[in-house]
Amino acid sequence: xxxxxxxxxxxxxxxxxxxxxxxxxxxxxxxxxxxxxxxxxxxxxxxxxxxxxxxxxxxxxxxxxxxxxxxxxxxxxxxxxxxxxxxxxxxxxxxxxxxxxxxxxxxxxxxxxxxxxxxxxxxxxxxxxxxxxxxxxxxxxxxxxxxxxxxxxxxxxxxxxxxxxxxxxxxxxxxxxxxxxxxxxxxxxxxxxxxxxxxxxxxxxxxxxxxxxxxxxxxxxxxxxxxxxxxxxxxxxxxxxxxxxxxxxxxxxxxxxxxxxxxxxxxxxxxxxxxxxxxxxxxxxxxxxxxxxxxxxxxxxxxxxxxxxxx
Ligand code: ADP
Ligand code: MG
Numbered sequence: 001x002x003x004x005x006x007x008x009x010x011x012x013x014x015x016x017x018x019x020x021x022x023x024x025x026x027x028x029x030x031x032x033x034x035x036x037x038x039x040x041x042x043x044x045x046x047x048x049x050x051x052x053x054x055x056x057x058x059x060x061x062x063x064x065x066x067x068x069x070x071x072x073x074x075x076x077x078x079x080x081x082x083x084x085x086x087x088x089x090x091x092x093x094x095x096x097x098x099x100x101x102x103x104x105x106x107x108x109x110x111x112x113x114x115x116x117x118x119x120x121x122x123x124x125x126x127x128x129x130x131x132x133x134x135x136x137x138x139x140x141x142x143x144x145x146x147x148x149x150x151x152x153x154x155x156x157x158x159x160x161x162x163x164x165x166x167x168x169x170x171x172x173x174x175x176x177x178x179x180x181x182x183x184x185x186x187x188x189x190x191x192x193x194x195x196x197x198x199x200x201x202x203x204x205x206x207x208x209x210x211x212x213x214x215x216x217x218x219x220x221x222x223x224x225x226x227x228x229x230x231x232x233x234x235x236x237x238x239x240x241x242x243x244x245x246x247x248x249x250x251x252x253x254x255x256x257x258x259x260x261x262x263x264x265x266x267x268x269x270x271x272x273x274x275x276x277x278x279x280x281x282x283x284x285x286x287x288x289x290x291x292x293x294x295x296x297x298x299x300x301x302x303x304x305x306x307x308x309x310x311x
Contacts, residue, residue, distance in 0.1 A: 025054050025055070025056040025057040025058070025230065026054050026055045026056050027054055028054055028055045028090075029052055029053070029054055029055075029090050030053050030054060030055045030057075030089065030090055030092075030098065030182065030183060030214050031052070031053040031076060031087070031088070031089050031090070031098070031183065032051075032052050032053075032086070032087070032088045032090075033049050033050060033051050033052075033075070033085065033086070033087050034050050034085055034086040034087075035048055035049075035050055035084065035085040035086070036048070036049040036050070036075060036082065036084070036085035036086070036087055037049075037082070037083040037084045037085055038071060038074075038075045038080045038081060038082050038083065038085075039071070039080065039081055039083065040080065040081060041081070044083055044238070045068050045071045045080070045238055046068040046071045046072055046075065046235070046238050046239070047238055047239055048085075048239060048240075049072065049075070049085070049239075049240055050240075051233065051240065051243060053183075053214065053216065054214075055092065055182075055212075055214055056209070056212060056214055057214050057215070057216075057230070057231060058205070058206075058209045058214075058215045058229055058230055058231070059215070059216045059217075059229065059230075059231045059232070059233060060216075060217055060218070060219050060225065060226045060229040060231070060232045060233070061073070061216065061217070061218040061219070061232075061233045061235060062218070062219060062220070062222060062226050062232060062233070062234055062235070062258065063234055063235035063236055063241075063258050063259070064236070064258070064259050064260070067235045067236050067237060067238065067258070068235050068237075068238045068239075069187075069218040069235055070105065070187055070218065071238075072218075072233075072235060073102070073185045073187055073216065073218065075087065076089075076100065076183070076185060076216070077100055077102055077185065089183075091182070092182055095182070098182050098183055099179055099180060099181045099182050099183070100181055100182070100183045100184075100185060101124070101175075101176030101177060101179055101181030101183070101184045101185065102176060102185045102186075102187075103169070103172045103173050103175075103176050103184070103185070103186040103187065103189055104172060104187055105187040105188045105191065105218075106165060106168050106169060106172075106188075106191070106192050107192070108187070109160075109168070109172070111160060111161040111168075112161060113160075114159070115159070115160055116156070116157050116158060116159055116160065117147070117152065117155050117156050117157070117158055117160060117163070117171050117174075118140075118143060118147070118156040118157065120160060120171050120172065120174075120175050121143050121146065121147065121171065121174045121175045121178055122135050122139065122143060122178075123175055124174070124175035124176060124177070124178040124179045125139050125142070125143070125178050125179060142178060143156075143174070143178060144156065146174050146177060146178055147174055150170040150173060150174050150204070151170070152167055152170050152171065152174070155167060155171075164197075165192045165193045165194075165197070166193045166194065166197030166200070166201070169189055169193055169197070169201060170201075173186075173189070173201075173204070177208075181213065182213070182214060183213075183214045183215075183216070184205075184208065184213050184214065184215045184216070185215075185216050185217070186205070186215070186216070186217040186218070187217075187218050188217075188218050188219060188220065189201050189205070189217055189219075190202065190219055190221050190224070190225055191219075191220055191221075198221075198224065198225075202225065202228075205217070222274045223273055223274060226246065227246045227250065227271075227272040227273070227274070228246075229246065230245060231243070231244065231245060232244070232245070232246050232249060232250070234249065234254055234255075234257075234258040235258070236257055236258040236259065236260070237260075241254060241257045241258045242254040242257075242258070246272055247267075247270055247272065250265055250272055250274065251265060252264070252265055252277075255274065261276065261277075262276070262277035263275065263276060263277055264276070264277040264289075266289055266292050266293070268292070268293060271292075273288070273292040275288050275289070
């Protein structure tokens with residue numbers, strides 16, 4: 001009897017991403033949520049969520065604090081109570097489950113917990129290490145390669161409390177990546193880091209996505225992050241308000257329903273800029289409009305949409 005040739009090993013997490021490069025998002029579903037109601041104890045925090053996530057997508061979730069962004073990530077992780085609805089995850093060929101990597105919001109972490117960078121990262125290799133009380137040479141080699149790739153190799157033995165925000169972010173990114181995830185969920189990865197780190201994090205996520213990893217991240221950063229992503233989900237008061245490309249969905253109406261505040265949306269070609277609408281009193285808004293129109297590159301139509309009179 002002959003055995004079929006094995007597919008090439010693709011679980012080397014130091015190669016950022018996995019499998020062949022995916023030029024763009026596919027239409028192969030990875031996660032499907034249908035009329036999902038989730039929450040905590042007896043409270044529904046997020047209701048009636050219906051959406052499909054396809055392999056290779058890069059999605060941003062935006063909305064005010066308390067709107068349900070983290071709950072949506074945790075629903076995909078299966079870490080919140082599901083009251084009703086269906087949630088299905090579809091593994092890619094050759095895997096019997098969808099591997100989900102999670103990078104928590106930095107202020108949700110107990111920084112006093114006595115643990116070093118390398119110990120945090122090794123926790124992400126629980127599938128391979130299982131209940132064996134030690135990590136193998138291979139585990140350690142992978143970890144070091146990954147830490148070097150994320151430029152924190154020299155910090156392996158450092159306590160996580162003694163790291164900068166960007167280094168903490170990378171440590172948890174390394175923990176997620178060492179499990180070779182199909183789906184990477186990040187909770188506010190650009191909050192609490194400086195601009196350079198934000199650029200580096202977004203660059204790295206772009207690279208991972210181009211290599212095939214599906215990414216969903218929450219962000220408060222509308223202009224610097226969200227408007228640059230291919231797909232956005234706006235969450236307001238526990239409901240999905242809009243879902244689509246920033247060009248299609250970022251309107252004053254959607255932003256009002258998401259944030260409960262008046263916003264001004266400026267467009268120049270495909271570039272979008274959102275500012276708080278402060279009414280006639282705002283010279284600052286005028287200055288921002290000028291700056292945006294001067295600095296954004298691109299096309300023909302320049303216009304600002306105002307959110308009406310706020311009623
Ligand atoms: P966001 O991430 O958009 O700030 P969350 O998803 O954290 O919002 O919270 C959505 C709602 O769920 C809020 O009303 C919040 O108070 C509530 N909530 C979040 N975590 C818990 C929890 N562990 N127990 C009870 N309620 C929670
Ligand atoms: Mg949150």
